[in-house]
Amino acid sequence: MFEDSFQRIQNRLYELTDEPVENLHFVILSDTIGKGLEEQIEQFKSEHSDLKVMFIDTLQMIRESNDNGYGSDYKELSVLKSLADKLEIAIIVVHHTRKCKDSDPFNMISGSTGLSGCVDGSMVLIETKRGSRNAKLYCVGRDIENAEINLQFDSDLKKWVVTDEPTAPKSKANIFLAALYVYIKKKIDFSGTASELIEKLKSVSDETFYPNRVTRDLVRNGYTLRKYGIDFEYKRTRNCRLIILHYDRERDSSDSKNTSEVTVNRLTLKV
Known part of the structure; x- marks a missing residue:
């Protein structure tokens, strides 16, 4: 500051x-x-x-x-x-x-393209109209999907709040999240590699998942994970890359919290 x-x-x-x-x-x-x-x-x-x-x-x-x-x-x-x-x-x-305005919000970043070219991700907040307290947050990065999120400034809370839900993940990612939810809801905690997590998910789904997509899908679907009461942490060690998950039932705001099935894109998984 x-x-x-x-x-x-x-x-x-x-x-x-x-x-x-x-x-x-x-x-x-x-x-x-x-x-x-x-x-x-x-x-x-x-x-x-x-x-x-x-x-x-x-x-x-x-x-x-x-x-x-x-x-x-x-x-x-x-x-x-x-x-x-x-x-x-x-x-x-x-x-x-x-x-000066630009059709590409990231062209409005002051300086050269060396700034956005070096960093892992960029976010540009543009107010719809100066003083309106309504804005759009543009996000782009190496490990995240491009996103446009509508925001509104809450004068009581003194912070920007999301006014629309992020676009739903594609079906394959949804299937992965559904399987993950079913597994972690039973086990509560997980710590291991992406390959080890995939092996665990075989107990709840016959779908084939790939290690090189697991971390990406977890990062991209942070909003959904939190909605389902799942905390996600990623750590790099000398020997491997660890995925750490924890399920908190009290923070689970999904409709599946008190049911025995999870249905996502016509896929039904038993809890």
Whole structure:
């Protein structure tokens, strides 16, 4: 939050809640990329081992160079991407858009295409009309499907809320999610590789699933997983890539919560 003072941050935080969580930290000053920022982030990670996500607001405040050429943009963002991969955290960088409109929202990102070309994903929030509090969030990334999500700013909650449901997954993904739901509802927890998860799903479905699609389908269907009370975590270890799942019945808002069958795209699975 390099554009705000602690007082402004505190005032805005109290608009959201009068009981801030203890694992939320703010910094209003930092070094720049290549001039100490990476070391500061690594030091913070060493002091807070549970760090999962870091927000930088805004990109311009941590840039060392004023050059907005492709090479400079790509080089600076690649430093942050490499650091995020190394520390196994997500780094979300807030950046401005150009004032001029474009049919492609991602062309409105200020700077060169080196910015969007380097990062794993980009999200552009465009208000339908200035001051309307209605907007559309455009999402694109290497590991997610392109998405357009309608949002509305809730003045009471002080946050953007989704006003439409994401497009339903394709039938094959639905079948996978149905089988996963049936399995995890019985077992509650799972920790293992994609291949091991597929072996477990054979107990509830005769459908053939493929390891290289499992993680992708889990990531793409995060909304649906949460709706069905399923938490998903992905970890990389030295030996393998672990998928960690947990089912919480109290958060399951699906119609199948208290039934013995799940039907998805004409496929019926016994619970």
